[in-house]
Amino acid sequence: MQALYAQLLVGLINGSFYALLSLGLAVIFGMLNIINFAHGALYMMGAFCAYFLLNGLGLNYWYALVIAPVAVGIFGMVLERTLLRWLAGLDHLYGLLLTFGIALIIQGVFQNYFGSSGLPYAIPSQLQGGMNLGFMFLPVYRGWVVVFSLVVCIATWYLIERTRLGAYLRAATENPNLVRAFGINVPRMITLTYGLGIGLAALAGVLSAPINQVRPLMGADLIIVVFAVVVIGGMGSIMGSVITGFALGVVEGLTKYFYPEASNTVVFVLMVLVLLVKPTGLTGRAT
């Protein structure tokens, strides 16, 4: 049973990353109509940012948790202003191709300087050790990742669904011209939205640095799984993305325990099943 709980925990942690990343993808897609292929690369940049802060400037994990998402988010906003903006009015597929190119550039540059092996990042001292819960041993850091991701996901949901800013954002998603006519600066909102989505990815990167090590390709394979998560969940609702992300992480964890050979593929198999039963995804609307 210990092993089962341990795999469930690993599943929940992967689920946190799926949730944070698919949430960002959904928010960006809503505003920019772009599937951000660079999401995995920017997640990786978040982890590297934490690594540089610690080893270059001596700023610890807690600083990184704030600085990395902001710094990478700003980098994302620069990308949006300089590159993505030119795609307005073009076929959505160009956005996919452009961001794929950006991902190749970022990953290639990091691979050049850091190779393909992982760099260690220590768990912050406050979160080391573990707790005995009676039925299992819970490493504090892993518990922290799950709880903190959940809080961030709910905060993002609140920001978009319950605040005035979120209302503008949702309105601009539906009809940008009308929202502009009300005097709201939609291009700036698009830039900020992209920054927010990227910030979430970078945050996931910082959270994963102590668990998965810091590697240039850490986001490359992850983003493909997240795409499958997005196809399964649909991009229609914020909560839908979060719940699907966590749920698929748990399913993956359970698969690791009961049938480890399929743990790499289970999310893709589920995607196939969902497509056969409900092609629009679990929460998605017909497009």
Added chain:
Amino acid sequence: MSVITDNSTPASGRGIRDEMVAFVIMAALLATVPFTGIYPFFVMQALCFALFACAFNLLIGYGGLLSFGHAMFLGTAGYFTAHALKVWGVSPEIGIVVGTAGACALSIVTGWISIRRQGIYFAMITLALSQLVFFVYLQTPFTHGEDGIQGIPQGMLFGLFDLSKPTILYYVILVAFLLAFLLIFRTINSPFGEVLKAIRENEPRAVSLGYKADQYKLMAFILSGTLSGFAGSLKVFVAQNASLTDVHWTMSGEIVLMALIGGLGTVFGPVVGAFIIVAMQQYLAGFGQWVTVIQGVIFVVCVLTFRRGIVGEIAALFKRSL
């Protein structure tokens, strides 16, 4: 909205004549390669990728469907052909049939699943499916995992042509490429191809005219996947190995890049693109991961400034269809 394939000009008598002239020139140039001292291995490899890119382009350029998982067909056919040649010891023509049939079967299944969604979702689904196939090949024993299948015998094609001789192998690959190219060319200009273009331009209207859009898209997907598999089978004879590289998503990205730089929806663009990218990899091999960076830069530049690709720009300049 500007569609991803605004290259495609309507087929006309003049357009087809131009394209036939260009085809004859291309065939003649390629036929003289062994006499020029150009490294034949390079051209053979480029021809395999050119065929792969043409097959990919059939789907995006004429069906409007961007597949981000086409490597699964290349890799599957490669593994099947390699296994048949090495373990079963069959002759080359049977090996090619086995590989191509494997890719065909895979394309029927994956096409049936993925055409349920369109546009961006279609791209994500094909990418996820190819990743699924990748992990299957990573774990099944017959592919030999990270090592791949190596040292594959080339054999005698039809009992007549000794494929271990570079010049003979070159002409066999060239003839196979030209035949497959003509098949794609014929498909594009057939009534089937016209309906496909109609669906791409305006699906509801094509449906209202009584065309079963999904069946046409599935047929295009199967044809594209099968021809990609044919390219993968041919590549086994050139490279003499089959490895995970050919199934990886980076390969799917490379083929998109080849078609994009040459010109999506042009007849000759993918060939030009394939030669450029293969040459680039050849000459820049010493620069390590910078090749990836350069590929990324080409993607960005093409998408931002050069969406018609090289052949598309030339065709637009002369107002011809190429």
